[in-house]
Amino acid sequence: MKEGTLILVWVYSNLDEVELFLNGKSLGRDRPGKQAQEMQAEWFVPWQAGSIKAVGYRDGKKVLEKVVTTANSPDGLKHTIDTYSAENGFRTAKVITTETVDDKDTFYPYGSHKIYYHFSDGLKLKALENGSPYEHTNRDKSNYRHLFMGKNRAFVEVKYPDAHEFVTIGAIVGDEALRLSNKVAIDVQTIAITNPTNLSSQHVEVLYSINSADKGKMNPYLCLFRSTKGIRCMPK
Structure with missing residues (x-):
């Protein structure tokens, strides 16, 4: 994939807010919706190899995080x-x-x-x-x-x-x-x-x-x- 291509990233969460990081740089916070079809936080992210990290907050405090790393070919x-x-x-x-x-x-x-x-x-x-x-x-x-x-x-x-x-x-x-x-x-x-x-x-x-x-x-x-x-x- 060409570097810089915009990719829609969804994070499903029942927390108050989710902050997304691309290779350590914050892309801001978003609030998941409350309806069945709107429970994701979302960002358009310019693709680059490395990792993205989602950090979830409740009452302003960090409660968990998840990291996804770019993979090589499967073997x-x-x-x-x-x-x-x-x-x-x-x-x-x-x-x-x-x-x-x-x-x-x-x-x-x-x-x-x-x-x-x-x-x-x-x-x-x-x-x-x-x-x-x-x-x-x-x-x-x-x-x-x-x-x-x-x-x-x-x-x-x-x-x-x-x-x-x-x-x-x-x-x-x-x-x-x-x-x-x-x-x-x-x-x-x-x-x-x-x-x-x-x-x-x-x-x-x-x-x-x-x-x-x-x-x-x-x-x-x-x-x-x-x-x-x-x-x-x-x-x-």
């Missing part, structure tokens, strides 16, 4: 797990959030990669959600879902909390438009949902091919490569 996935008290007889509910990150673990907000899930037998998928109004993939019967604005969530019921349950999540990750980089990564992670004792036994071998579904022509994935003529490994 991996980051997963976080939250546990919630379940209803309707479920003992435990887990929410697995997946997002694209760059080589510095910075969130990349434009990822739309297809994310695949494999759950162990003691886990029951309730829904795969990404918040997209255009997503038509079946949310509880499909084993994949695209990221929307870099994020996706899996809602899971844990049927046997004392068992060794896990999920394997995989995707091909990179700058899909090849504007920032032509690096391609295959990210596959097996994550413990309950007891992690036997996690090391869940070995996954990753194979890939270029424009071929013939397993005999597949290669083991060992490192990042570039999407150019031929395949050449490169340091991450």
Whole structure:
């Protein structure tokens, strides 16, 4: 993006005021509205690489802040797990959030990669959600879902909390438009949902091919490569 291009930035908040900073310089304060369609504070910001920071105030006092940093091209996935008290007889509910990150673990907000899930037998998928109004993939019967604005969530019921349950999540990750980089990564992670004792036994071998579904022509994935003529490994 060309430096100086005006970008509309919204910050949703239930605080009195929000102040926005671009690379340490204040762009002023705004008051979020009270109506459903007007709860954001907003600024037109001239784009430049770096960071923007939103600081929220109540009764004139700073109560929280949030920083967003410019990301490089995506080359991996980051997963976080939250546990919630379940209803309707479920003992435990887990929410697995997946997002694209760059080589510095910075969130990349434009990822739309297809994310695949494999759950162990003691886990029951309730829904795969990404918040997209255009997503038509079946949310509880499909084993994949695209990221929307870099994020996706899996809602899971844990049927046997004392068992060794896990999920394997995989995707091909990179700058899909090849504007920032032509690096391609295959990210596959097996994550413990309950007891992690036997996690090391869940070995996954990753194979890939270029424009071929013939397993005999597949290669083991060992490192990042570039999407150019031929395949050449490169340091991450």
